[in-house]
Amino acid sequence: MTRSAELFDRAKAVLPGGVNSPVRAFRAVGGTPFFVAQAHGACLTDVDGATYLDYVCSWGPLILGHAHPAVLDAIRHAAERGWSYGAPCPAEVELAELVRQRMPAVEMVRFVNSGTEATMAAVRLARAATQRDVILKFEGCYHGHADSFLVKAGSGVATLGLPDSPGVPGSLAQLTVTVPFNDLSAVEALFARRGKQIAAVIVEPYVGNAGFIPPEPGFHPALRALCDRHGSLLIFDEVMTGFRVAPGGAQERLGVRPDLTTLGKIIGGGMPVGAYGGRADLMGMVAPEGPVYQAGTLSGNPVAMAAGLATLRETERPGFYDALEQRTARLVAGIGDAARRHGVPASGGHAGSLWGVYLTAGATHHGHSRRRAGAPGRTRGRRVHRLTRRRRRAVRHGRRERGADRLHPGRRVVDRCPGYGRPARRPARWLPERASRRCLRRERHREPLRDGGRPPLPWPRQRGAGRLRADPAEPGAGGELPRGRAGR
Numbered sequence: 007m008t009r010s011a012e013l014f015d016r017a018k019a020v021l022p023g024g025v026n027s028p029v030r031a032f033r034a035v036g037g038t039p040f041f042v043a044q045a046h047g048a049c050l051t052d053v054d055g056a057t058y059l060d061y062v063c064s065w066g067p068l069i070l071g072h073a074h075p076a077v078l079d080a081i082r083h084a085a086e087r088g089w090s091y092g093a094p095c096p097a098e099v100e101l102a103e104l105v106r107q108r109m110p111a112v113e114m115v116r117f118v119n120s121g122t123e124a125t126m127a128a129v130r131l132a133r134a135a136t137q138r139d140v141i142l143k144f145e146g147c148y149h150g151h152a153d154s155f156l157v158k159a160g161s162g163v164a165t166l167g168l169p170d171s172p173g174v175p176g177s178l179a180q181l182t183v184t185v186p187f188n189d190l191s192a193v194e195a196l197f198a199r200r201g202k203q204i205a206a207v208i209v210e211p212y213v214g215n216a217g218f219i220p221p222e223p224g225f226h227p228a229l230r231a232l233c234d235r236h237g238s239l240l241i242f243d244e245v246m247t248g249f250r251v252a253p254g255g256a257q258e259r260l261g262v263r264p265d266l267t268t269l270g271k272i273i274g275g276g277m278p279v280g281a282y283g284g285r286a287d288l289m290g291m292v293a294p295e296g297p298v299y300q301a302g303t304l305s306g307n308p309v310a311m312a313a314g315l316a317t318l319r320e321t322e323r324p325g326f327y328d329a330l331e332q333r334t335a336r337l338v339a340g341i342g343d344a345a346r347r348h349g350v351p352a353s354g355g356h357a358g359s360l361w362g363v364y365l366t367a368g369a370t371h372h373g374h375s376r377r378r379a380g381a382p383g384r385t386r387g388r389r390v391h392r393l394t395r396r397r398r399r400a401v402r403h404g405r406r407e408r409g410a411d412r413l414h415p416g417r418r419v420v421d422r423c424p425g426y427g428r429p430a431r432r433p434a435r436w437l438p439e440r441a442s443r444r445c446l447r448r449e450r451h452r453e454p455l456r457d458g459g460r461p462p463l464p465w466p467r468q469r470g471a472g473r474l475r476a477d478p479a480e481p482g483a484g485g486e487l488p489r490g491r492a493g494r
């Protein structure tokens with residue numbers, strides 16, 4: 007029995023499903039989750055000594071990779087000065103100013119501890135500001151696990167929501183109306199019927215939680231115009247796209263100014279940080295300045311703020327986003343080429359380093375049609391997960407493979423993406439060993455970035471590096487997340 011399997015058995019006795027967030031249990035793809043011992047740069051080593059190339063990167067926050075030296079330094083320095091004050095600290099102000107500089111629509115911001123907290127608070131603020139109750143969201147978009155978002159569509163295109171989890175009151179779910187993403191006529195029809203009740207439209211500007219779905223040209227400007235016409239607020243949920251698809255997030259890339267923006271992931275550089283912000287007149291309604299209550303014992307935590315600041319500052323290096331874009335394009339094209347060579351239907355796309363590949367033919371622009379096309383994709387997704395894991399690539403699992411690539415360490419890691427390059431003729435174990443040893447060597451003696459800004463870093467030698475073992479047995483595990491719902 008592997009150490010991961012042993013830990014998973016112990017975990018199942020004390021943690022529901024053995025994990026602290028559902029997808030980590032691998033139910034959708036089968037197999038036993040690996041338990042991580044350490045992670046550096048592009049690599050992640052499990053407690054059994056196997057090292058993986060990590061394409062998950064903590065589901066998005068680690069745009070610089072694991073344990074990036076600049077972030078590590080910032081965390082160390084901050085922690086040395088104490089790690090929670092319950093009082094304001096300078097880093098909160100600095101990070102808020104940086105966010106406003108990168109996203110001018112975020113005139114004021116409130117830091118919280120997760121993306122879920124951010125979206126939940128933004129919706130409360132929108133309801134208070136408009137004195138309306140109905141929230142419009144899109145099928146396939148995930149906005150965290152707050153009650154108002156655990157809602158699935160009923161039948162028909164624009165319907166009242168139904169609870170998607172026991173414990174969500176039906177009366178609350180009914181206040182969330184769901185329409186298909188990119189279906190402007192459904193949105194217009196809904197506004198025509200219920201425009202006066204809609205407090206806010208909340209949207210992932212590029213859908214990253216139902217695979218990757220880009221908006222159709224004109225979709226977001228039309229949402230903006232509809233909201234303006236009907237007195238509703240537009241909330242961009244940029245928890246995933248923020249500082250990823252462009253320096254100023256999707257709002258910069260799309261040229262649309264939302265009223266409120268929610269942030270998470272990269273803004274904390276891997277520490278638990280979320281944020282919501284937007285128009286100063288709206289944010290002025292938040293306590294203590296206004297009556298809309300929202301608070302947090304650990305909000306604006308000095309260590310988390312320092313990690314976020316260091317991460318964002320690193321992304322300001324010249325050429326950072328261009329390189330990210332190019333490498334992701336190469337990665338997605340490579341996977342597509344490999345699929346074609348093997349006669350596997352696949353389609354994919356990307357924006358910045360947000361990318362997705364579907365193991366089904368033909369592009370779609372709505373979350374719901376993806377789901378209809380899901381069955382063959384799901385089976386293939388499981389196989390891809392199993393095979394990439396055997397080759398020591400940690401990829402996002404599930405039928406909606408999507409990734410959050412990051413800049414470092416660059417092209418050579420992209421070239422070792424799952425399935426990229428020629429089909430392997432050698433035994434499976436050859437590939438990971440070669441890839442990971444090189445990867446670790448590179449991480450330990452990091453090469454300067456192209457702009458010459460970073461000196462090589464002596465990384466501590468990792469235990470287990472290069473001693474790769476055969477894959478543990480992967481007994482199948484049943485179960486599947488409810489459709490349309492993600493969970494980390």
Ligand SMILES: Cc1ncc(COP(=O)(O)O)c(C=O)c1O
Pocket residue numbers: 065120121122123125148149150151210215243244245246270271280494
């Ligand atoms: C777009 C979006 N919004 C909100 C959330 C929730 O964030 P968190 O998991 O930090 O609560 C996520 C999580 O992946 C997300 O992708």
